[in-house]
Amino acid sequence: MKVLVVGSGGREHALAWKLSQEAEVVVAPGNAGIAQDVECVDLAVSDFEGLLNLCRTRAIDLVVVGPEDPLIVGLADLMRAAGIAVYGPGKEGARLEGSKAYSKEVMAAAGIPTARFGAFDQPEPALVFAREMVASGNLPVIKASGNALGKGVVVCNDLDEAEDAIEMMMLDREFGDAGSTVVVEERLLGFEFSLLTICSGQDYYSLPVAQDYKRALDGDRGPNTGGMGTYSPVAAVSADMVRDAEEKVVKPVLDYLRKEGVDYRGTLFSGLMVSQGKSYCLEYNVRFGDPETQTVMRRVNGGLLAALLAAAKGEPIPPVSISDEAAVTVVIASGGYPGTYRKEVPVGIPQDLPSNVKIFHAGTKFQDDSLVSSGGRVLGISATADSLSEARLSAYRVCDKIEFAEMHFRRDIAASSV
Ligand SMILES: Nc1ncnc2c1ncn2[C@@H]1O[C@H](COP(=O)(O)OP(=O)(O)O)[C@@H](O)[C@H]1O
Ligand SMILES: [Mg+2]
Incomplete structure (x- = not known):
């Protein structure tokens, strides 16, 4: 089985790493860290013809599209039309993320609990x-x-x-x-979590919940970022809450899309807020979340390939095997991120890592054989252990050995939950 993962961030590193335990994996374009684990091919995610060609010359059995941009402009449709199995929705399904106004209209039409809103041009x-x-x-x-x-x-x-x-x-x-176009909606107060659900058009299967930390600084201060860390499992999100969200937020949108003729095959990421005991949908994304995926992949024992392949083919989804271990991922970012930051800063990583720690690369490249930064989020230090507190300590012990000028990371990932 040959899999192509499209993308170049920490999410794609985590997916490629996990899938490579079950298949032969190629990543386009990947990054310096991904290249240490699997083969990378230097093709941009926007190079649709190049990607299609790669699928043909390498006889790729499954394409897993990481980021939303290529999905929104129709990469999955193009590949499906060429007879290739793709994990990722087509252009129509990807509008759920491409247009918040459309997404809210779908929620209203499908009776999905969401904040009262208006959309205006x-x-x-x-x-x-x-x-x-x-x-x-x-x-x-x-x-x-x-x-x-x-x-x-x-x-x-x-x-x-x-x-x-x-x-x-x-x-x-x-x-x-x-x-x-803007959406004006009522502000809700409550507790947020996101649910990552593998969807096959007919069937769906939710992965374990990971809590993410969006703000740049400890104590949830500072500006919003792409995510500064995650942990799983999340005690505050019960199995009942997940079932409730599946019933009220995941299933109805898939049913609605199917009625509209949209066969949704890929990840449905539901951004949820629990307000006064009730779950509301804040938004949908159409791909795996990052850095949630880094933590979740650490808890997958096996069966990811079979699940994604079944979803891509529109078949019933076999359950993924999930470990009881806890996982914590701490993101190491460039100084200044999410504002302006320097790139091409040399990054030092310890040679010997404990076996329970994996470093996912989000924004790195090689320059004259040395590792340098190439983005705002640079590394994800991801540890697993029997308990959240041990996983947390392991991750931070490695964070303290990373050398990288002006680097910054949060000290409080998973702190309040151990
Ligand atoms: N109706 C709302 N009430 C309160 N907070 C909200 C609401 N909608 C969004 N937010 C906050 O803003 C963040 C970003 O909004 P979201 O809809 O997820 O858009 P995006 O992730 O594309 O920026 C949410 O994670 C949440 O913290
Ligand atoms: Mg969001």
């Missing part, structure tokens, strides 16, 4: 809607509908902030076309 009615919301005692959240690289959501504390956000997105076009 003009600033005036958006402002009126936000003013009415504040007048009725609720606070608004303003969201750029398009893909704004995780920066397009402003959770407002008053009307002024909401008005500024609408103007910034719709008039100043801070996020370009991504802000030509």
Whole structure:
């Protein structure tokens, strides 16, 4: 069995590493760390023709698409049309992530619990809607509908902030076309978690929940990032909560899409908020989350290949074998991230790692044979152990041996849960 993983981040490293225990894996384009585990081919995720060619010349049996961008513009459709099994939704399904306005409309049409909202392509009615919301005692959240690289959501504390956000997105076009439509929705208060579900159009199977830490600094301070760390299992999310989310948020959207003629094959990532005991859907993403996937892959014993292949073929999904061990991943980021940061900074990694630690690379490359940084998030230090506290200690012991100018990482990943 030959698998092509498309992408170049920590998520793709974790997927490729796990899949390589069950199959022959090639990654395009990959990164310096992935290249130490499996073969990488230097093709951009946007080079559809190149990727299609690679599938043909290498007789690839399954393509696993990591990031959302190629899915949103139709990579999976192109490959399916060529008869290749692909794990990742087509363009239609990927609109769930590509357009927040569409996604909210689907939630409303399918009866999925979500914050009350309006979608607008003009600033005036958006402002009126936000003013009415504040007048009725609720606070608004303003969201750029398009893909704004995780920066397009402003959770407002008053009307002024909401008005500024609408103007910034719709008039100043801070996020370009991504802000030509905005969603104005009611702010909910509660506890957040995300559910990663493998979907085959007919069937679905949820992976264990991993809690992520979005803010840059300890104590959930500082700006939002792509994610600074994760841990699993999450005691605060019970099996009942997962079942409830599957029943109310996962199943109805898949049913709705199927009725609309969309055969969704890939990951459905549901962003959930539990408010007063009830789960609400904040958003859907159409791919595995990062760094959640790094932690979750550490808990997969086997069966991932069979599950992803079944999903790609539209078949019933065999359960994945999950270990009872705990896993913790701490992200090492470049100084300044998520703002501006230096690249091509030499990265030093200890030669001897304990057997329970795996380092996933998110943004590294080789320069004249030495390892240097190439992104904001650089490494994911991922440890497993019988308990969360041991896994946490193991991960941090290795973090303290990483040498990398201006590097920063959070000290409190999983701290409140051990
Ligand atoms: N209705 C809401 N009420 C409260 N917080 C929200 C709401 N919608 C989004 N948020 C917060 O904003 C974050 C980002 O919003 P989300 O819809 O997940 O967009 P994205 O991940 O694309 O930036 C969420 O993780 C959550 O913390
Ligand atoms: Mg989100």
